[in-house]
Amino acid sequence: xxxxxxxxxxxxxxxxxxxxxxxxxxxxxxxxxxxxxxxxxxxxxxxxxxxxxxxxxxxxxxxxxxxxxxxxxxxxxxxxxxxxxxxxxxxxxxxxxxxxxxxxxxxxxxxxxxxxxxxxxxxxxxxxxxxxxxxxxxxxxxxxxxxxxxxxxxxxxxxxxxxxxxxxxxxxxxxxxxxxxxxxxxxxxxxxxxxxxx
Numbered sequence: 001x002x003x004x005x006x007x008x009x010x011x012x013x014x015x016x017x018x019x020x021x022x023x024x025x026x027x028x029x030x031x032x033x034x035x036x037x038x039x040x041x042x043x044x045x046x047x048x049x050x051x052x053x054x055x056x057x058x059x060x061x062x063x064x065x066x067x068x069x070x071x072x073x074x075x076x077x078x079x080x081x082x083x084x085x086x087x088x089x090x091x092x093x094x095x096x097x098x099x100x101x102x103x104x105x106x107x108x109x110x111x112x113x114x115x116x117x118x119x120x121x122x123x124x125x126x127x128x129x130x131x132x133x134x135x136x137x138x139x140x141x142x143x144x145x146x147x148x149x150x151x152x153x154x155x156x157x158x159x160x161x162x163x164x165x166x167x168x169x170x171x172x173x174x175x176x177x178x179x180x181x182x183x184x185x186x187x188x189x190x191x192x193x194x195x196x197x198x
Contacts, residue, residue, distance in 0.1 A: 018090070018092075018093035018094065018095060018096065018158065018159050018160075038056075038057055038058075039054065039058075039172055042194075043194050043195065043198070046190070046191050046194060047164075047173045047191065049187070050175075050181070050187060050188060050191050051175050051179055051181065052164070052173040052174065052175045053173065053174050053175070054172065054173050055171060055172050055173065055174075058166060058168075058170035058171060058172045059170060059171040059172075060169065060170050060171075061076065061153075061154070061165075061169075061170075061171055062153060063075055063076050063077045063169075064076050064150045064153070066120065066143035066144055066145055066150060067126075067143065067144050068141060068142065068143055068144070069126065069129065069130050069133060069142050069144070074118075074141060074143060076118070076165075076169065077169060079116055079118060079165075079169070080167065080168065080169045081114070081167055082114050082115060082116045082167060083114060083115045083116070083164070083165070083166065083167060083192075083195055083196055083198070084115075084116055084117075084118055084163075084164070084165040084169075085103070085106075085107075085115070085116070085117045085118070085162055085163075085164060086118050086120065086154075086162065086163040086164075086165060086171075087103065087117060087118070087119045087120065087160055087161075087162045087163075088120050088122055088145075088151050088154065088156035088159050088160060088161045088162070089119055089120070089121060089122070089159050089160045090121055090122055090123065090124055090159060091121070091124060091128060091129060091132040092124075093159050093160065095159075095160060095177060095178040096159055096160045096178070098178055098180075099160060099178040099183065100136060100138065101136070102182045102183040102184055103117055103119075103140075103183050104117075104136070104137070104138055104139065104140065105182075105183065105184045106183040106184050106188070106192070107139065107140045108139070109184060109189075110192060110196070111140075113196050114167070114196060115192065115196060116140065116141065117140035117141070118140070118141050118143065119138070119140055119141065119142045119143070120142075120143045120144075120145050120150060120151065120156075121142060121143070121144055121145065122145045122148050122150075122151040122156065122159065123145065123146065123147075123148045123151075124144070124146070125146075126144055129142060129144060158176055158177060160176075160177065160178055161174065161175075161176050162174065162175050162176075164195065166198060167198070
């Protein structure tokens with residue numbers, strides 16, 4: 001299981017989350033801008049103020065490949081070169097449904113600046129997820145983790161669970177649950193402007 005440093009974990013009781021029910025990408029060859037081995041202190045502080053747990057050092061996760069809604073397979077590595085919000089969610093999760101409109105708004109606002117949302121639905125059928133995505137006008141990549149193997153590997157036992165990955169594909173922050181903060185609030189937009197400048 002992928003874990004951030006224990007001292008950086010969020011108090012899950014402060015955020016709304018659901019217990020998980022059991023059950024366009026850039027080419028990998030793209031030149032990746034160098035990123036710091038340790039986050040700048042001011043960025044780490046901004047992340048913490050926004051509710052994120054911050055890794056002491058960026059963590060390189062295991063790559064995975066999942067089916068997308070159009071039937072193609074996409075790997076996590078295929079998004080290298082971009083700042084990635086990797087979001088584990090499900091259609092039945094109330095807090096996920098609450099945060100998705102502002103996640104979509106953030107994606108729309110920043111997608112032309114090297115930012116992508118990769119939403120991994122855990123444990124649900126393709127038709128149900130596709131219907132939900134269509135009804136809610138979600139335009140970011142949605143991948144299907146039908147057997148929950150990827151969600152389990154990333155420790156997404158409560159959802160939403162969101163990871164931030166740098167342009168090299170390393171995790172540098174995580175937030176579990178949804179505290180009601182709009183992803184396009186001025187505080188979050190300032191944060192993402194700083195992240196995109198990394």
